[in-house]
Amino acid sequence: MPDVIRLISMDSGVYSTKELHRGGLTTWQIRREVDIGSLVALRHGWYATPTADPDVVSAVRAGGVLGCVAALRKHGLWVPPGYRRVHIRPTRHGELTTRQACRTFGPTPRALAAVDPVPIALLSAARCMTAEHWIATCDSVLNTAGLSVAQLACEMGRPPKHILALMERCDRRSQSGTESITRTRLRANGFKVVVQPQIAGVGHVDLRVGRLLLECDSVTHHTSLENYHNDRRRDRRALVDGWLTMRITYDDVLYGWTGVLADIRAITRTDRHRTTPSALKTVE
Known part of the structure; x- marks a missing residue:
């Protein structure tokens, strides 16, 4: 072995x-x-x-x-x-x-x-x-x-x-268990999910559904002040470029998924996530 x-x-x-x-x-x-x-x-x-x-x-x-x-x-x-x-x-x-x-x-x-x-x-x-x-x-x-x-x-x-x-449903690019579960559940519900996309001016994000960026935080993720500020900078830049960012916590995924899925569906029903920002052309 x-x-x-x-x-x-x-x-x-x-x-x-x-x-x-x-x-x-x-x-x-x-x-x-x-x-x-x-x-x-x-x-x-x-x-x-x-x-x-x-x-x-x-x-x-x-x-x-x-x-x-x-x-x-x-x-x-x-x-x-x-x-x-x-x-x-x-x-x-x-x-x-x-x-x-x-x-x-x-x-x-x-x-x-x-x-x-x-x-x-x-x-x-x-x-x-x-x-x-x-x-x-x-x-x-x-x-x-x-x-x-x-x-x-x-x-x-x-x-x-x-x-x-x-x-065949696994993906080695996944950075956390919460990200893996989120991806698996969204695909089971018919969403087209992109794993670890590179977003111009932002960097890698966990998941993308249309122009909705999903960041799945683990229990210990982003506990330092430096990471906290960096996350807010990334979110701000993403918003300026026309992306929507949703941060999902460990507890959200494991104990509050019904609410998370309802929120994602609410966003996707409005078609806001389907509007193509100019930044999308740089990653596809």
Whole structure:
């Protein structure tokens, strides 16, 4: 598996015997580390340090590995709220002590580490997440790793047709989960959405519907005074050039979407967004 798919250093503090051997420890040394408390035996063939990640420890003790949505979050990818439980993927040889297992598609993959790699975790997550949430997380994978949809599909092995269909709706240009969800929902409602267009005098914006510019802010987005002033300057310039700007917050997308969609429809019904400003000619 290429290094590009290993998005962050995933040292959870939980290791298989094979990993410890690769790290230079002999079987005798492993036993000694257990005896002195530097390692804790979780189950046959798996060990943890005293400061190991508790979610990963729970998953391995239960007979599997940390997978699905929980693994994606550990890899630093964008995951929407509502998926807080420990997601455990069964392994080929482990016997699960819980019924809350997250399975992938096809044959059960080998346990390469205590935390599933991104392609396996993403496949499993398709069973647990809604379609739009999965698309947003897949966008995060594509954007962070710099992969194309075809490259990611190859890393997954042979994803089923319905997963490939979801991947065709993904876009690695997306800069945030809220942007991904907004794009997906608007297109599902029949809007023609342009992703990350370059607007003269303004720069890149998240989304464009006609001459309506949509900026989808994350929870931590634009918290500094410098960013605040820069956003207002961009909005002012856009308005002068004939664009309309709508800023959508994280809470708007996840908890107030009905109102957001109603506002966008209200603007588009007046045809104000269809009037072509002179600046549009420079970006199309």
